[in-house]
Amino acid sequence: MNYSKIKVQKNISRPDIVFDLVAIPGTSRVLLASSDFNIHDLDISQQKAESKTLSGHASYVTTLALGKDVLASGSYDGKIIFWNISKNEKIKSLDAHQKWIRKITLSPDGKLLASVADDMVLRLWSFSEGKLIREMKGEHTPLTPHHFQSMLYACTFNSDGSLVASADKTGHVVVWETKSGKKVASVEAPIMYTWDPSARRHSIGGPRSLAFSPDSKYLAVGGTGKIGNIDHLEANARIEVFEWQKQEKSKEFIIDKHKGLVEFLEFHPDGNILLGAGGAGEGFICFVDLKENKVAHQEKAQMNVHGVFTQNKMTSILAGGHHRVMEFQFEV
Amino acid sequence: MSNRQFCGSMEHFVSRRGFIGSAAGLSIGSFLGQKTVAEEIKKQGKSVIMLWLAGGASQLETWDPKPGAVTGGPFRSIQTSTPGIQISELMPKMAARLKDTCIIRSLNTKNADHGSGAQLMMRGRRDDAALKFPDLGSVIARELGKPDSPVPDYVSFYLQTEGRNFAGSGFLGARYGPMELSKEAMPENVSRLDQISLEDFHDRQALRDLWSKNFSMGRNSGVLASHEQAYLRVNGLMDSKKLFDVTKESQKTRDKYGPTQFAEQVLIARRLAEAGVPFVRVGRAWWDSHGQNFETHQELVPELDHVMATLLDDLAERGMLKNTMVITLSEFGRTPSINASLGRDHFASAWSCSISGCGVVGGSVYGKTDAKGDKVAEGEIGAARLFATIYKALGINPQKNYYVGSRPVPLTDPGTEPVKEVLA
Numbered sequence: 001m002n003y004s005k006i007k008v009q010k011n012i013s014r015p016d017i018v019f020d021l022v023a024i025p026g027t028s029r030v031l032l033a034s035s036d037f038n039i040h041d042l043d044i045s046q047q048k049a050e051s052k053t054l055s056g057h058a059s060y061v062t063t064l065a066l067g068k069d070v071l072a073s074g075s076y077d078g079k080i081i082f083w084n085i086s087k088n089e090k091i092k093s094l095d096a097h098q099k100w101i102r103k104i105t106l107s108p109d110g111k112l113l114a115s116v117a118d119d120m121v122l123r124l125w126s127f128s129e130g131k132l133i134r135e136m137k138g139e140h141t142p143l144t145p146h147h148f149q150s151m152l153y154a155c156t157f158n159s160d161g162s163l164v165a166s167a168d169k170t171g172h173v174v175v176w177e178t179k180s181g182k183k184v185a186s187v188e189a190p191i192m193y194t195w196d197p198s199a200r201r202h203s204i205g206g207p208r209s210l211a212f213s214p215d216s217k218y219l220a221v222g223g224t225g226k227i228g229n230i231d232h233l234e235a236n237a238r239i240e241v242f243e244w245q246k247q248e249k250s251k252e253f254i255i256d257k258h259k260g261l262v263e264f265l266e267f268h269p270d271g272n273i274l275l276g277a278g279g280a281g282e283g284f285i286c287f288v289d290l291k292e293n294k295v296a297h298q299e300k301a302q303m304n305v306h307g308v309f310t311q312n313k314m315t316s317i318l319a320g321g322h323h324r325v326m327e328f329q330f331e332v
Numbered sequence: 333m334s335n336r337q338f339c340g341s342m343e344h345f346v347s348r349r350g351f352i353g354s355a356a357g358l359s360i361g362s363f364l365g366q367k368t369v370a371e372e373i374k375k376q377g378k379s380v381i382m383l384w385l386a387g388g389a390s391q392l393e394t395w396d397p398k399p400g401a402v403t404g405g406p407f408r409s410i411q412t413s414t415p416g417i418q419i420s421e422l423m424p425k426m427a428a429r430l431k432d433t434c435i436i437r438s439l440n441t442k443n444a445d446h447g448s449g450a451q452l453m454m455r456g457r458r459d460d461a462a463l464k465f466p467d468l469g470s471v472i473a474r475e476l477g478k479p480d481s482p483v484p485d486y487v488s489f490y491l492q493t494e495g496r497n498f499a500g501s502g503f504l505g506a507r508y509g510p511m512e513l514s515k516e517a518m519p520e521n522v523s524r525l526d527q528i529s530l531e532d533f534h535d536r537q538a539l540r541d542l543w544s545k546n547f548s549m550g551r552n553s554g555v556l557a558s559h560e561q562a563y564l565r566v567n568g569l570m571d572s573k574k575l576f577d578v579t580k581e582s583q584k585t586r587d588k589y590g591p592t593q594f595a596e597q598v599l600i601a602r603r604l605a606e607a608g609v610p611f612v613r614v615g616r617a618w619w620d621s622h623g624q625n626f627e628t629h630q631e632l633v634p635e636l637d638h639v640m641a642t643l644l645d646d647l648a649e650r651g652m653l654k655n656t657m658v659i660t661l662s663e664f665g666r667t668p669s670i671n672a673s674l675g676r677d678h679f680a681s682a683w684s685c686s687i688s689g690c691g692v693v694g695g696s697v698y699g700k701t702d703a704k705g706d707k708v709a710e711g712e713i714g715a716a717r718l719f720a721t722i723y724k725a726l727g728i729n730p731q732k733n734y735y736v737g738s739r740p741v742p743l744t745d746p747g748t749e750p751v752k753e754v755l756a
Contacts, residue, residue, distance in 0.1 A: 015402070016402075017670070017674075035402075035406075035670075036402065037400070058408065059406045059407075059408065060406040076406040077408075100406070118630075146592075147590070147591050147592050148592075148631040148635070149630055149631060149634060151627070151630070198492065198493055199492055199493045199494040199617075199618065200387070200492060200494050200617055200618035200620075201492050201593065201594075201616075201617060201618065202618065202628055202631045202632055203631060204623070204624055204627065204628070230618075231387075231618070231620045231621065231622045231623065232622050232623040232673065232675075233623040233624065233673055234623075260673070279672075280623055280672070280673045281623075281671065281672045281673045282672070283672075303672065304672045304673060304674075322672040323672075
């Protein structure tokens with residue numbers, strides 16, 4: 001990829017914080033998960049983009065998953081809501097979790113929806129019916145080793161949907177078999193979690209993003225490094241890549257120009273490039289070249305990036321974050 | 333927040349030599365001025381336990397939630413046991429027990445700097461150029477401590493290293509300074525030396541008592557009395573070591589409070605209050621959530637909620653709550669606006685504290701902030717009125733004068749009125 005050709009195509013300021021976003025294929029519509037408890041349907045082709053609002057949640061909407069005609073949204077209110085995106089109407093609302101939902105994700109075949117929340121349970125749902133299929137629990141403990149509430153931040157499917165992975169605050173990452181709900185393996189990313197026992201006596205960090213490589217051999221984990229002063233996300237953003245079947249960390253990458261969390265990870269379809277995004281006070285997108293074993297490019301964003309949606313083999317990258325939506329494109 | 337603001341400074345630890353010196357200094361006299369101590373108040377055995385939320389807890393994630401406002405964050409509010417009063421969903425246990433607690437939502441203390449903000453909120457006013465004022469603990473020690481008490485008058489736990497050293501006895505001097513516990517929850521240097529057996533120790537005490545009694549016979553000297561009192565206080569201090577030993581509590585009680593360091597220190601604070609210590613501060617650092625405010629408060633607020641609720645229950649069960657005041661206070665609150673790092677920054681214009689137990693109207697709220705929490709809308713008070721209210725609730729006259737030389741120094745700035753609506 002020619003990183004010198006990356007350009008900002010759209011730069012739209014927002015009054016809210018955008019935690020996730022999806023683009024509806026074949027249209028200029030983008031759906032935003034918002035801090036104002038709503039989903040906003042935005043036409044980014046318009047000079048002054050105005051949005052329609054989908055209301056139904058009672059806290060931050062933090063995560064979206066897009067099916068063919070249906071959108072699922074997850075919120076800190078513990079609900080998953082299914083929406084008809086042709087009519088912008090609510091189809092169904094699920095009391096999915098007892099605590100904050102951190103991530104929902106759709107299996108590649110569009111049949112299964114995975115959700116993780118701070119009740120430390122991974123649940124699999126039928127996307128078409130919204131029915132609970134199974135839940136995976138017991139691996140992610142409710143409390144950290146220091147007796148504070150843990151958090152279950154991330155989940156992702158592999159390319160054929162046979163595996164789903166989940167990651168908690170302490171850096172414990174579990175790979176589960178979708179069909180049986182059984183744990184297949186686990187890996188650890190403890191550097192991403194900082195517990196300060198003496199100066200400030202609480203914690204910060206934790207893995208926030210996961211991605212399987214297209215061949216399912218590797219599992220990438222995104223987060224941050226060890227933090228000295230935990231008042232801030234002051235460590236460089238960090239990606240670790242595991243050969244999860246061997247339960248070994250094979251590579252690690254420091255995003256040395258940017259601090260904060262890697263909140264989004266996705267492998268390029270060719271398996272050699274890993275896209276990351278995130279930040280703290282400021283944000284970034286980055287490209288890791290796994291063949292060259294290096295961080296190939298770091299691009300500053302004008303916001304802390306919380307969510308990304310890619311199209312056309314990553315040639316178009318939509319990013320949502322702190323009071324802003326941006327579109328990056330590779331110039332042809 | 334820079335590390336430099338808090339790194340390095342003297343650590344106060346109690347040595348027997350220092351304690352003797354300060355205790356002797358008390359009755360040698362000096363500048364303390366009027367001896368109109370309200371003995372009646374002292375007899376009531378009142379105590380204060382301050383939960384010092386160092387670094388600045390967020391009012392929006394504790395006592396003054398704004399759910400749905402652009403500044404409100406992701407947490408919901410929940411109904412408390414008092415109809416019409418809601419607090420953050422992170423505090424379900426306190427919500428169920430609000431009947432003994434008054435929430436003050438209208439602090440405007442105008443100082444959003446850690447160091448000077450902490451000094452202000454520990455003293456109720458800023459130091460003069462020529463005069464350092466005592467903090468709340470020192471004043472309470474002076475007003476509620478008993479001269480013949482075998483236990484310390486003022487104990488301060490602060491085991492974290494960030495945000496220390498803003499307490500102090502100012503012009504009241506070392507006699508009313510805190511016994512600072514900054515390394516562990518057990519006082520240092522108060523144990524009998526290993527090479528002295530218990531029998532030897534008692535023999536030495538008996539011999540000293542005999543000589544002292546003989547020497548004092550026919551003499552009427554303040555210095556002698558002071559010397560004797562110092563020994564008594566040291567002996568009391570050595571004996572009080574067991575008060576700091578949390579293992580003396582039943583496992584059931586310890587389990588109620590929970591396993592965290594903060595929980596154990598609050599349990600010790602209750603033991604100290606029960607034994608007659610008038611002021612105990614438990615410092616709980618560090619709430620300075622410039623990044624990831626909501627995650628930080630998800631950790632810290634449930635701990636505060638559980639420990640505070642357990643403490644209030646425990647005090648009530650022991651019949652102590654009527655005479656024990658529990659305060660939650662910080663150096664400031666946090667900004668309603670949410671920064672790019674999902675944090676909240678320093679904010680002193682419209683924030684909250686709470687007072688439970690002794691002398692206040694439970695199940696109540698005083699003051700109000702606007703819809704976004706940016707400004708105080710009703711009942712604005714500063715540090716001085718808060719302190720006047722605390723003093724008044726404890727039965728102490730906020731306008732009582734101390735004397736530094738011939739200069740009268742009232743406990744709170746002249747003309748400061750307590751908030752009557754808060755007082756029972």
